[in-house]
Structure formats: structure tokens, C-alpha cells
Amino acid sequence: MIPSVLPTYSRAPLHFVAGTGTWLVEEDGRRFLDLGSGIAVNALGHAHPALVAALTEQAGKLWHVSNLYEISQQQALADKLVARTFADTVFFTNSGTEACELAVKMARKYWYEKGAPEKTDILTFAGSFHGRSSAGIAAAGTEKMVKGFGPLLPGFVHLPWGDHDALKAAVSDTTAAILIEPIQGEGGIRPLPDQCLRGLRALCDENGILLILDEVQCGMGRTGKLFAHEWAGITPDIMMVAKGIGGGFPLGAVLATEDAASGMTAGTHGSTYGGNPLGCAVGNTVMDHVSDPAFLAEVNRKAGLLRQKLEGLVAAHPDVFEGVRGTGLMLGLRMKVAPADFVAKGYESLVITVPAADNVVRLLPPLTITDDEISQALSRLDAAATAIETA
Numbered sequence: 001m002i003p004s005v006l007p008t009y010s011r012a013p014l015h016f017v018a019g020t021g022t023w024l025v026e027e028d029g030r031r032f033l034d035l036g037s038g039i040a041v042n043a044l045g046h047a048h049p050a051l052v053a054a055l056t057e058q059a060g061k062l063w064h065v066s067n068l069y070e071i072s073q074q075q076a077l078a079d080k081l082v083a084r085t086f087a088d089t090v091f092f093t094n095s096g097t098e099a100c101e102l103a104v105k106m107a108r109k110y111w112y113e114k115g116a117p118e119k120t121d122i123l124t125f126a127g128s129f130h131g132r133s134s135a136g137i138a139a140a141g142t143e144k145m146v147k148g149f150g151p152l153l154p155g156f157v158h159l160p161w162g163d164h165d166a167l168k169a170a171v172s173d174t175t176a177a178i179l180i181e182p183i184q185g186e187g188g189i190r191p192l193p194d195q196c197l198r199g200l201r202a203l204c205d206e207n208g209i210l211l212i213l214d215e216v217q218c219g220m221g222r223t224g225k226l227f228a229h230e231w232a233g234i235t236p237d238i239m240m241v242a243k244g245i246g247g248g249f250p251l252g253a254v255l256a257t258e259d260a261a262s263g264m265t266a267g268t269h270g271s272t273y274g275g276n277p278l279g280c281a282v283g284n285t286v287m288d289h290v291s292d293p294a295f296l297a298e299v300n301r302k303a304g305l306l307r308q309k310l311e312g313l314v315a316a317h318p319d320v321f322e323g324v325r326g327t328g329l330m331l332g333l334r335m336k337v338a339p340a341d342f343v344a345k346g347y348e349s350l351v352i353t354v355p356a357a358d359n360v361v362r363l364l365p366p367l368t369i370t371d372d373e374i375s376q377a378l379s380r381l382d383a384a385a386t387a388i389e390t391a
């Protein structure tokens, strides 16, 4: 008999009932160190007092009003994002997938309104992940995600990762945009080197095409800058954001320049919940914390500490790990053993990690992780590695 919850997830036998900071409490009382943050969502950890206060205060006033009316919390968050980024305008969504939908629509509408309706193609890359909607799976193109779900949304050109010649050759008169994650998350913490991101920006400028960055996983302070592309010193035309921006409340956004957004006039897009008062009350509080330069400096310092300790871990277990990669607190351990086996051993050592493609185990701790918790994380990861070696 089919379970009452549609069985699309393969779940670990863990049931968390509470969380504080970097810790998750299982219903049997065990305390797990959370190096996954709900896959880069709980940027400020679990039950951060400022987020609890923002949510409960707003919940006592007003949960929801339609986007037919002014929403001051939404306006405030948009203003903050515009002030701190390349963007001139923001649309709020409930998830990264919906941000992908709008980014694709916005790029196509841009060219339609500019009198070039033939420009509908979006260039994307192997190993990418942009969500599970029809546009999201068509964009990524991974067989596992698209098989059986056709006909797929047309207009995506899939390119190998890191093949500059293939990319240049793929740009044509029908190209609307390039869509890429500055650091692939699901794809296995594969960072795009800064010079490649600069090269992509130059290619877009030379050919007059739009650059869409998917910062759903790598944005909101995760790499030690507010957004990952800042490391390369370039700006996109359109950017997708989600996960960390809500700190656990479902919230996403599309940020865009005035020019890139010029096709999106009244009535061309909308969302019932996107940017509602509850979500934006939380989002404003996350933004206030994460965009603080002192907070980001701490993320960088702690990232350095974690990285250094992970290099030691890799050196101590050469049969388990191949290396460490990533930026800031978005790190991947490339494995010589099956990632799922290591993640499972981690559960026995009371540490949460997240598997990814390309033989990688992801470490995406809350950005608020402490030095002491980093040390505890290492002892637990070390115990998991030892358990694999002695199995």
C-alpha cells in the first residue's frame, strides 16, 4: 500500500523534534551536531532568538495579505536587497524552484519586448540543479530528474562543465541567457573559478546576452560574502535566491537589474504567498544579520578554521577522503568511499552531513556555528571516518 506521504523521499531513520543553534534533538533525546542546516537553509541555526521574535511578533499582528495590497515587510526587504546588491528590483517567491521559473520567464520576456522573440534559449551546465518544476528539471537536464517527465520545456542547451570551447560554440542568435550556479551544490560543491565567472560575464557582454546566477544554495552569506559572485568582482543581470534568506521560513527571491526586469510589467507574473508579511518579517531579520560585515568576517574566520581542520581530517584518513573543496561554509569532502555510507556513519557519531553528486559529502553548517562546535564536528567526523576504516 502506498504510504500516506507520497514516497518520493528516501528518509534516514531520524525524527528531530527540536533544534537550538547548531544542534538538533532526536525524539529519543540524542543531540546531533547539524552540519547540514536543512541543506543550507538554517543560516542562523535553529530557533535563533531574533528569528523567533520576528516570526512570533508578526504572527500576532498579521500573517497574510494578498499582493493586491501594500506589504511593508516586503518593501523593506526589497529595499535592503537592492541597497546591498547589483539589483534594482526584487520579486519574492516561496522557494528556489519558483525563483528559477521567474528567472527563465524574465529572460525570455526581456528579449520578446526588445523585439528579438527568437532569443529563447538558455545555456545551462552538467551537474547543475535549479529545482524540480518543469522548467527546473528541463534546465538541469539530468537524466535522473527528467526521465519519464517529458515533454520537457524546450529551449535549454546543456553544456559540459568547464568546457570553454563548447560554451563559446553554443552561443547563437537564439541565446537569451546563461544560467549557472557560482558553486554547484547538489552537483557536489563544485566552485566555478573566479576567472571563469568573469569570463562568463565578458562572454555575455560581448554577445549581449543575460547572465542569470543561481545563488539559491551558495548565497546569503554562505561563502563569506553576502553573495558568492562578489568574490569574482562581477554582477549578474538576474539572480535566484532562496534557502538561507528565510532561515527556515519558505522564502525565495529573484533579483534583477532594471534593464533585465524591463519586460515584467503589471500582470505578467504573480504569487499568492510570495513575500507575505510572515515570510518577510523573518527575511528582514535574516538579512540584517547576514549582511552585517562583522557577521561575514566571522563566517570567513570560522570557514578558515573548519577548512584547516578538514585538511587534517583528510590527511589522517587517506582511504576515506580524497580532498576538501568549496568556499566559506559551503564545503565538500570528496570521498573514496560511498558518500551515503559516510553520512550513515556520521549519524552513529551524532553528526549530520548531506550527500551530493560527484562522490561528495556536503558540510553546510549554520553560519552561526561556534569554534567549539567546529572542534566537536571534527571529532565526530573523525569518529565516522574511523568507523568506516574499521568496518
Ligand SMILES: Cc1ncc(COP(=O)(O)O)c(C=O)c1O
Pocket: 039, 094, 095, 096, 097, 098, 100, 129, 130, 131, 132, 181, 185, 186, 214, 215, 216, 217, 218, 242, 243
Ligand atoms: C542551486 C539550487 N537552485 C534551486 C534549488 C531549488 O530550490 P527549492 O528546493 O527551494 O525549490 C535548489 C535546491 O536545492 C538549489 O540548490
